[in-house]
């Protein structure tokens with residue numbers, strides 16, 4: 522069995538076991554040393570946030586059974602994309618593919634904050650009034666589909682090795698659970714890790730109700746994109762304990778916590794909480 526066939530065969534199992542492993546690790550960490558107290562009961566949050574994950578998983582399996590890996594295989598067979606048209610050492614093709622896909626995810630995240638129609642979808646992620654491992658997987662199904670279509674387009678343009686796509690999917694999923702964790706690393710370790718990766722304290726700033734804080738730290742994996750594009754902010758002004766999480770105008774449990782409320786959120790009201798404005802960009806990060 523070739524390596525690519527093995528990857529294709531076990532892709533779903535690899536992803537599921539990584540998800541379960543990292544989820545368990547983060548959930549235990551949150552239980553032993555939570556960073557903040559939750560405002561809504563954990564059982565209520567988890568039931569609803571994880572129900573949304575189930576809805577998304579079933580929907581994606583039905584709509585796109587072959588997922589990103591199937592598109593990568595198609596690009597390879599057709600000889601489409603940058604990496605299928607030149608000879609690259611495998612390690613370099615994998616490294617570049619993962620880094621480029623991460624940049625695209627960063628740019629996509631800036632876009633869903635900047636375009637009012639897309640903010641309607643993305644605000645489901647931000648309307649969570651608490652911040653924990655389940656927030657990392659809390660996205661509206663239409664935003665998940667949009668993300669996947671953008672990913673398909675990038676895969677067709679890049680023609681990345683299959684293994685790069687699996688690595689990216691697994692790492693993005695694991696990092697989303699890690700950096701949404703209701704945990705804090707020791708200050709020194711956080712600073713060190715942040716030189717390369719997004720940490721829980723770094724991404725938590727992005728979930729603040731304050732416009733300028735929401736409009737910073739868009740990265741999910743590599744921390745370099747925020748520094749490079751000028752959207753990096755080191756800490757929330759009020760500190761991690763006192764900062765308010767969520768969207769100022771969405772504070773009702775019925776809407777922000779319950780599954781039907783989350784599914785209906787893009788179609789209700791105006792673009793309250795639409796965050797990008799001039800003022801946001803006038804205050805650069807502290808360092």
Ligand SMILES: [Zn+2]
Pocket residue numbers: 630634643647727
């Ligand atoms: Zn966001």
Ligand SMILES: [Zn+2]
Pocket residue numbers: 646656657701724727728
């Ligand atoms: Zn987030």
